[in-house]
Amino acid sequence: MIYGQKLVADDTDVPPPLTNVSRRRLLGGGGALVLALALRVPAQAQGDGPKKFGVDAMPHGWRDDPKVFVAIAPDGVVTVTCHRSDMGQGVRTSIALTIADELDADWSKVRVAQAYGDEERFGNQDTDGSRSLRHFFGPLRHAGAAARQMLVQAAANQWGVPTSEVRADEHKVRHGKSQRSIGYGDIAQAAADLPVPAREDVRLKAPQEFRYIGKGNIDLIDNRDITTGKAWYGLDTRLEGMLYAVVARPPVFGGTVKAYDATEALRVPGVVRAVPIEPPAGPAEFQPLGGIAVIAKNTWAALKGRDALKVTWDDGPNASYDSDAYRSTLEEAARKPGKVVRREGDFDAAIKTAAKRVTAEYYVPHLAQAPMEPPAATVRIRDGHVEAWTCTQAPQATRDRIAKRLGVGADTVRVNVTLLGGGFGRKSKPDYVVEAALCSQAMGGAPVKVTWTREDDLSHSYYHTVSVEHLEAGLDERGMPVAWLHRSAAPTIGSIFAQDARHELPFELGMGLVNTPFAIPNLRLENPEVSARVRIGWFRSVSNIPHAFAIQCFVSELANAAGRDAKDYLLDVIGPPRIIEPTEIGDVWNYGEDPARYPIDTGRLRRVIETAAKGVGWGRQMEKGRGLGIAGHYSFLTYTAVAVEVAVGPKGDITVLRADIAIDCGPQVNPERVRAQMEGAVVMGMGLALTAEITFKDGRAQQTNFDTYEVTRIDGAPKEIHVHLLPDPDYAKPLGGVGEPGVPPVAPAIANAVFAATGRRIRRLPIRDQLSA
Structure with missing residues (x-):
């Protein structure tokens, strides 16, 4: 999915930014270049000597596997798939401008698609440690430069001239001697038929050739959507037949539910069900704290139902914490x-x-952390597949925790990443997404959105x-x-x-x-x-x-x-x-x-x-x-x-x-x-x-x-x-x-x-x- 545009005909209730561009969709209606440049870096045990791969070295146990996708549609629109989460730091823009610069693309024709959680396809997607560009600047540049060279080669082949006489410039490939030029969209299919150049054969730009990198002249690629309210965050997800949930969690870390009575909660108009959520048996890790979820037809009813719950808590080992x-x-x-x-x-x-x-x-x-957007997640289970829409810094950890908690294979789980209204580390722990998955499971797979209030966020962080x-x-x-x-x-x-x-x-x-x-x-x-x-x-x-x-x-x-x-x-x-x-x-x-x-x-x-x-x-x-x-x-x-x-x-x-x-x-x-x-x-x-x-x-x-x-x-x-x-x-x-x-x-x-x-x-x-x- 191109940001701000809906490319899929089904599931029209799904917010536009939440569905990734498929290659089939991009290729539909004409030729296109889709370049997947993969730089695979084996995992290393801490203490191993560094191993360098081109301009990038990722030692000491990091397993970063960048798979940077560049797509050029017949109309010339370039779509960059961003594999990291944007929580206000502008990583979508920085990743896109890096590729666009090496590609010699016209910035007005660049779009961004958000990757769903899949380490095999997109590499490490954890947005933490201030390392998104630190680790991927080199691979991103190579992806853009390789695409540029393929476009140049395709045009040179079509014109029957040496590639040394052809150059890419501002979304066109030009032959100086004959004054011929061709747009990226028009040559994309021919370029797609060429082999990806070997890494050592890719020529990166010299810094003096940069148009966007290091210039500070690029606005946020999704700034208009953000400022006009069109951008979609975790709280914005809407699906047909969706239910809404809030959770009454133990007020003390390590506490459990001794007993509860949902009679009055179920009398609140709109409340559908109260669902117990079990706390983790061992360390807290990224699992829910436990408690009682109140599921309703709207968030207000869920909140009022939670207020009406009667819960007796066992405060557990931390009851005296002062x-x-x-x-x-x-x-x-x-x-x-x-x-x-x-x-x-x-x-x-x-x-x-x-x-x-x-x-x-x-x-x-x-x-x-108190991000402006508290944690929120929506999960739907349908036809043996689990799909989540959420504001997460860690889509792969989210996918893994959902699969383990529901007892399903990770290959049946898809995590769609929305914009994050702030994160600061809180949204790297997907306990709230697991809550939504458990609620959906309890409701027979119906889509359920779990919303954390500000009070929830500060009391259970x-x-x-x-x-x-x-x-x-x-x-x-x-x-x-x-x-x-x-x-x-x-x-x-x-x-x-x-x-x-x-x-x-x-x-x-x-x-x-x-x-x-x-x-x-x-x-x-x-x-x-x-x-x-x-x-x-x-x-x-x-x-x-x-x-x-x-x-x-x-x-x-x-x-x-x-x-x-x-x-x-x-x-x-x-x-x-x-x-x-x-x-x-x-x-x-x-x-x-x-x-x-x-x-x-x-x-x-x-x-x-x-x-x-x-x-x-x-x-x-x-x-x-x-x-x-x-x-x-x-x-x-x-x-x-x-x-x-x-x-x-x-x-x-x-x-x-x-x-x-x-x-x-x-x-x-x-x-x-x-x-x-x-x-x-x-x-x-x-x-x-x-x-x-x-x-x-x-x-x-x-x-x-x-x-x-x-x-x-x-x-x-x-x-x-x-x-x-x-x-x-x-x-x-x-x-x-x-x-x-x-x-x-x-x-x-x-x-x-x-x-x-x-x-x-x-x-x-x-x-x-x-x-x-």
Whole structure:
């Protein structure tokens, strides 16, 4: 299905964007070129040496199998199948423009089709880890370039001239000597009959030939549909005969239904049935929490029916969970020796002889992803086939979990991916889609849409981990750290896969902890053992958030103890520009990438810090109640820094007047999207710094809507956000991530600016009313 157009005659009740273009449909009515360029990368065990395939290497256990489809219809329309989910980051546009540039296509004739969940056909489709373009930029370019060469070859054959005399340009193939030209649609069938050129024979454009890549002149390909309300999200799905469901879930994680009475619920007009949903027998994983689904003829009736349910809950093992008390548990763990995850020199000896000793602890609470569109899914079972329509970041995991829960083969399950109204990691866990599948099964296969309310989303999320970060440093006579201890105590995401998991996993440790890039001779990093009491899941930037907050605030504290400028001191702690081998400092994960291609470059980190500082006017005289703060961080193979100016009012209210964010992610494919992601990261990071937290009493989340879980609102956003792009013009170099790296330095930059304005240290997030106390 081409975005915004309906190409299938059957199932006319299905929203247009949800059905993928079939080759038969594209070929119908005339010739067309359909190119499937597959780059198959075998899975590797962690620790295996890197294997390079052309310009792409995907080591350390990633199994990315890009199968990029390019179709050219007889009318010249180019359709690109996007295999990743678009949740506002604009991946449909970035993937399409990459292919269109190498294809020399006219952007006005480019369309996007969304791939359904099928790893064998489309490769890895998990939209996470800021890796969609990082992994597929090379294969996407090759797909476009191969299609271009096939069109050129077909035209040269038709004209009887050498291919060296023929070129593709703006959706036409041209022969300079004879001034002949032919449109892509007119030559597509002949091109389709040619063999796909070998990878080594494909000529990619030189960067100076790019028309779209790196130019920042392309609007979102579906922007008009989004802004006019024509775009389809998970909540928009409508099918003939569809029923609607909401679920009463256990209010405490691990709780179960002791008894229920649906008599009054069934009396609500429109309510059809109440269906028990069993919780998982083992770890939470991506399975539903359990509870009672109320199925009705409309969502309102389902909601009223759920209100009328009488349920007696067994709150289970987490009934006493209290986040305030748990903070004390984390503090106790962080103040004792833990599992050593990196050791250099002799911290104990160095701290004993240090001229000054500084100790601090930092607290980051649970957070909820809170996407603007809560989870939603529709499932229909018909003729032995299960079909889902949903806003998911993980269509393949969704397909697998549906198949296993229903006891059917994965080949009978199809997951259609809609647009996502935000995701931030929440929609990578398909528990809500499994709920819809179980409801459809209970209703004899009728289509059922499960809708989560905002209250459902905040009360039953996969929360970002809570943490206490304990740091100690010993300073020499010059005020520079010669000893550094960091203990990170936080429940792990691994707890949803193994109930006894009590240590952070390598990927969590590799998010700003073990790969701390400081020039400190004696350093020890530890990870104490703690247990999870709620579902822990991915959140934008994941463990980089607490690690960056603690480390960057602590460096500012050390600068103050040394009587130094905070920015200059941070640069001195990072040390001179140098290349660090991640595995040599304990980072065995390195974001799943070959450390030889992606080492840590402290010169790039220094550059973004200096750029952000220059942007905000670092060092200028500040009036009373105003201050500047700065922080830098390396995450997702990208370097970012944030410098902010804040004003603190007489009652402790904080206003972020200006934020400058600098990013070096290597070559930039779509600068407009990079800029947008950085602006969004600043606003989201402000929410984490100032207002956002999830707390628990008696196992229950205390924040249930945006009146209590406060995200940054328009009147609280910075008056100015300045994005400083530091692109690498060499497109042969590897790309870094963009979606997540902007968030981690925001909160510490704000906390450091508050200290500069007031002299008061912020060690606990969110700040809220700490300054008014």
